[in-house]
Amino acid sequence: MIEIRDLHCYYGAIEALRGINMKIEDGAITCLIGSNGAGKTSTLKSISNVVCRTGGIIYDGVDLSHLRDIQIARQGVIHVPEGRGVFPGLTVEENLLTGTVNWHGLFGKGRYDQDLAEVYELFPRLQERRNQLAWSLSGGEQQMLAIGRGLMGRPKVMMLDEPSMGLAPLVVAELFEKIVEINRERGITILLVEQNAKLALKVSNYAYVLEQGCILLEGPAEELRYDPRVVSAYMGTGAH
Incomplete structure (x- = not known):
């Protein structure tokens, strides 16, 4: 449904994304995980065109690269930002x-x-x-x-940025049940940015691992969930 081609994102002279390529499959939950500052939020902001960026963003055959943020929302790509x-x-x-x-x-x-x-x-x-x-x-x-x-x-695509931030574990569990329901019962494609890597990988179909503005790893979420590199780097304290 969304194909990202050679995406770069800039905050002044700082390059936050360095030519990433991604595909968000129709009807799936795709998650982005990585450490703070890896470029996860910048990816969502780039799709919504609220930051300076270059590269191709193709959504359902439509090039979003030159559309304004409200025009992108009207295409059915809805951004739920970090911090509510x-x-x-x-x-x-x-x-x-x-x-x-x-x-x-x-x-x-x-x-x-x-x-x-x-x-x-x-x-x-x-x-x-x-x-x-x-x-x-x-x-x-x-x-x-x-x-x-x-x-x-x-929305046809809903981009969720850190929905679990600052919430108690029981609340997070309830919230993620609703996110899965939105995807499975309403057929809405989900692009999920989440610091809680273990939980994100548990509910997702496919995953990308970002570090320093680049894609470090990608693959089926179930496989990355047990990848020793992912477990060691992202599933320490705070994973539920």
Whole structure:
């Protein structure tokens, strides 16, 4: 579904990605793992075109290289950023409705009601707190809200950046069950950036290991999960 060709990413004079090549298969969960600063988040930002980058990004036959970020979102490539990024002064439901901004004029309110119902079915706690301000939610609930807002954009591909960050293990386990459900039951392709390498490899079909802006390893996630190099480097303290 997405093919990345010779992708470079820059922050001023710093080159964060150094000519990486990747394929994100339709209907799969693909994960990016690596140490801090390896280029994982930069890969997602490059696909969304919110950083300076060069190279080819082909999505479902369409070249995204010269499209603006909102145009890319309208193609169905939705980015759920690191740190959740909810609007603290808006209610849960208002936050969810901001996810429909890309579709203004395309669907009536009835379409939004159906999308809201589907998000609330996936995350019942959001429905219970629909009139609560986002700042008052727990970290796990805010992450659910961020993912729910992404779903309101009706994605074909959802890019999730560090969804487990700062969350308790039980909350992380619940959240990842929902991510797998989004993929398997809704048919949404997932590109997952995750510091918890063991968990990411457990739920993914294919994986890339990034280091210093380059792809160090790639392969079926089940194989990399037991690769001694991956186990030694990325599955220490903090893996669940």
